[in-house]
Amino acid sequence: MFTGCGVVTGQNQYLTRDVAGPHPGLEMNRPIQMGNGVTPGSCNVYQGQTYSSSGQPAVNVNGSSPLKPAPLPVPPPALKLGQEGFKKVCRTEEDGPCPFPGLASGVLEMRVKEGSKIRNLMGFAMARMQGEKCVSGGGVSVGGLRQVVFTGSGRAVTKTITCAEIMKRKVGSLHQLTKLRYKVVKEVWESTEGGTSEMTVHRTVPSISILLSKDPLDPQEPGYQPPETLTALWEEKEGVESAPQTACKRPCGPLPYSTFTHCKRVCLGEGVSVLPSH
Amino acid sequence: MTEPRNPGMSSTAPVHPDATSPAVEMDPVEYTLRKRLPRKLPKRRNDVYVNMKTDFRAQLARCQKLLEGGGHREICVHGLGLAINRAINIALQLQTSSQGALQLAANTSTVELVDDLEPEDPDEAGEPMTRTRNNSAIHIKVFYPDPQ
Numbered sequence: 001m002f003t004g005c006g007v008v009t010g011q012n013q014y015l016t017r018d019v020a021g022p023h024p025g026l027e028m029n030r031p032i033q034m035g036n037g038v039t040p041g042s043c044n045v046y047q048g049q050t051y052s053s054s055g056q057p058a059v060n061v062n063g064s065s066p067l068k069p070a071p072l073p074v075p076p077p078a079l080k081l082g083q084e085g086f087k088k089v090c091r092t093e094e095d096g097p098c099p100f101p102g103l104a105s106g107v108l109e110m111r112v113k114e115g116s117k118i119r120n121l122m123g124f125a126m127a128r129m130q131g132e133k134c135v136s137g138g139g140v141s142v143g144g145l146r147q148v149v150f151t152g153s154g155r156a157v158t159k160t161i162t163c164a165e166i167m168k169r170k171v172g173s174l175h176q177l178t179k180l181r182y183k184v185v186k187e188v189w190e191s192t193e194g195g196t197s198e199m200t201v202h203r204t205v206p207s208i209s210i211l212l213s214k215d216p217l218d219p220q221e222p223g224y225q226p227p228e229t230l231t232a233l234w235e236e237k238e239g240v241e242s243a244p245q246t247a248c249k250r251p252c253g254p255l256p257y258s259t260f261t262h263c264k265r266v267c268l269g270e271g272v273s274v275l276p277s278h
Numbered sequence: 279m280t281e282p283r284n285p286g287m288s289s290t291a292p293v294h295p296d297a298t299s300p301a302v303e304m305d306p307v308e309y310t311l312r313k314r315l316p317r318k319l320p321k322r323r324n325d326v327y328v329n330m331k332t333d334f335r336a337q338l339a340r341c342q343k344l345l346e347g348g349g350h351r352e353i354c355v356h357g358l359g360l361a362i363n364r365a366i367n368i369a370l371q372l373q374t375s376s377q378g379a380l381q382l383a384a385n386t387s388t389v390e391l392v393d394d395l396e397p398e399d400p401d402e403a404g405e406p407m408t409r410t411r412n413n414s415a416i417h418i419k420v421f422y423p424d425p426q
Contacts, residue, residue, distance in 0.1 A: 158362050158414055161386045162414045178385065180384050225385045225386070
């Protein structure tokens with residue numbers, strides 16, 4: 001497998017770009033001889049790269065270092081593969097164990113993909129959470145779910161967070177638990193011309209899971225976020241600003257975003273020190 | 279009045295300065311104001327704000343330096359919009375390179391961003407408008423768990 005990687009140096013070079021740094025769970029400390037200026041320590045080795053033909057298209061990566069800070073979940077390798085006459089055939093996610101301990105089964109899981117429309121997602125989720133009394137054909141009537149999980153990976157992470165934030169705003173006082181981890185995605189690319197060469201790529205992408213629950217969750221769990229309770233407090237503080245932002249859910253303090261000048265005034269009024277010295 | 283404004287107003291997509299003057303249209307002033315650091319955080323040296331302009335490895339190295347050399351037991355990585363992915367990646371990289379000694383705690387929030395739209399043509403009969411939009415942000419606390 002690793003010798004195979006050594007052969008197709010060019011492709012490895014740009015394939016490494018979408019995950020900077022070592023893969024978890026891969027022994028990446030093997031010295032790999034790559035002739036394209038890739039430092040072995042930083043080369044990401046992909047398992048399961050299979051080449052069904054030796055006629056790999058020559059890859060021209062214009063001297064760019066493999067770990068260029070490309071936006072990580074946006075795969076520049078995908079662009080290169082597309083330019084090289086490759087077409088993605090299929091993409092499967094490997095579903096890991098549920099990251100939330102003690103989660104009841106039967107909780108609604110919303111899988112947010114990159115192309116998902118937020119209004120479709122929210123329409124479905126809101127209907128479930130707010131309780132649809134109508135029953136479809138005598139099936140199970142759901143009197144309003146208590147918990148919902150939003151999961152997304154790669155480019156869909158931002159959309160996942162946005163969906164969760166929208167739901168929190170519409171359905172107030174939800175407890176949130178956020179978990180981050182890596183997910184391995186397997187993609188199969190095949191060549192558009194000829195269709196003889198085929199590549200399987202294992203790519204590790206960051207993924208996020210957000211649990212929203214009407215029931216209180218364990219506050220000691222890392223990633224826990226209480227429902228916002230300080231909107232009223234901000235409204236009197238934020239006289240100058242428009243409608244207050246939603247809760248700034250930082251662990252340090254529930255202070256909203258604001259301008260600096262404004263912040264100095266208000267902070268001094270509060271007696272909170274904003275001196276730069278720590 | 280609507281036609282000349284259309285090129286500017288039709289930019290309902292996140293690209294604001296499309297047919298109009300570039301940075302002025304987006305009014306970085308107000309945008310920057312909104313993007314100011316949250317109040318308490320500027321004085322915390324263990325805060326790292328991630329953006330898409332700086333080199334990824336440089337930001338990662340900075341976080342690592344804060345954790346190891348700086349003697350901070352925890353750092354907080356923030357990301358807004360597109361930088362959310364990068365922030366998550368930095369946090370996960372820190373965790374894997376520490377061989378599991380670090381733990382992550384992620385919080386999410388919504389940030390309001392304001393754009394000022396100004397008519398491109400000064401002779402145009404149109405007044406500057408502001409548009410507010412929301413963006414998601416993530417705050418990831420990377421910390422060594424307290425020994426129990």
